Amino acid sequence: xxxxxxxxxxxxxxxxxxxxxxxxxxxxxxxxxxxxxxxxxxxxxxxxxxxxxxxxxxxxxxxxxxxxxxxxxxxxxxxxxxxxxxxxxxxxxxxxxxxxxxxxxxxxxxxxxxxxxxxxxxxxxxxxxxxxxxxxxxxxxxxxxxxxxxxxxxxxxxxxxxxxxxxxxxxxxxxxxxxxxxxxxxxxxxxxxxxxxxxxxxxxxxxxxxxxxxxxxxxxxxxxxxxxxxxxxxxxxxxxxxxxxxxxxxxxxxxxxxxxxxxxxxxx
Numbered sequence: 325x326x327x328x329x330x331x332x333x334x335x336x337x338x339x340x341x342x343x344x345x346x347x348x349x350x351x352x353x354x355x356x357x358x359x360x361x362x363x364x365x366x367x368x369x370x371x372x373x374x375x376x377x378x379x380x381x382x383x384x385x386x387x388x389x390x391x392x393x394x395x396x397x398x399x400x401x402x403x404x405x406x407x408x409x410x411x412x413x414x415x416x417x418x419x420x421x422x423x424x425x426x427x428x429x430x431x432x433x434x435x436x437x438x439x440x441x442x443x444x445x446x447x448x449x450x451x452x453x454x455x456x457x458x459x460x461x462x463x464x465x466x467x468x469x470x471x472x473x474x475x476x477x478x479x480x481x482x483x484x485x486x487x488x489x490x491x492x493x494x495x496x497x498x499x500x501x502x503x504x505x506x507x508x509x510x511x512x513x514x515x516x517x518x519x520x521x522x523x524x525x526x527x528x529x530x531x532x533x534x535x536x537x538x539x540x541x542x543x544x545x546x547x548x549x550x551x552x553x554x555x556x557x558x559x560x561x562x563x564x565x566x567x568x569x570x571x572x573x574x575x576x577x578x579x580x581x582x583x584x585x586x587x588x589x590x591x592x
Contacts, residue, residue, distance in 0.1 A: 336467065337467050338433050375443065389580045392543075543576070
């Protein structure tokens, strides 16, 4: 039920992004004011307001890792499966298809209208872009509260398998202990809080996590597991597809992570 409420908050976020598309002019004014600070914008000509179907730049290295991170729901599958009244693989498959389909729809709409609002100057944190021209806007502020509540409602689904894996890895042979349980919880929450406070750009988190753990869970591990347990010939269509999936995951992970690190080094 908490996931359903969280989905409603994200749906509200998407609706606001669509509505605010017509609240910000394009071309943008030459000057704006944000928190009493005057700044100049570079997308102030008509040519900057023409949508581009495909653009390749250094920032493209963050694209696939971010998308991989966005659709990473594998860790929540088992807890959700255990909560079903009459669990079955077909029912879990239908739930996964519906959940991923709805997520893709909201991601696509919010990304599309976010891009059509700011074009080539979209911030990695979309809501920050509205501060420049809609400072103090009630709808934007309410969306931030909605995102906060959404995160609070969905963190337990991610936190539970992370804590479980940590305890099994470090204390697998021991019986249940409240002390270990509480300490593990505090460590995970503290690390997440420190990252949120001290990492200046959320794109960095998406890039690193997406190019490492997300590519492994989405592309590399499924292909390897299939090749390991399948009785099909390595020349079969399914085996070749699994092998290509592994190769694609390795290539995307290495290329994206290398480009991100090089960008950090080259950027003053």
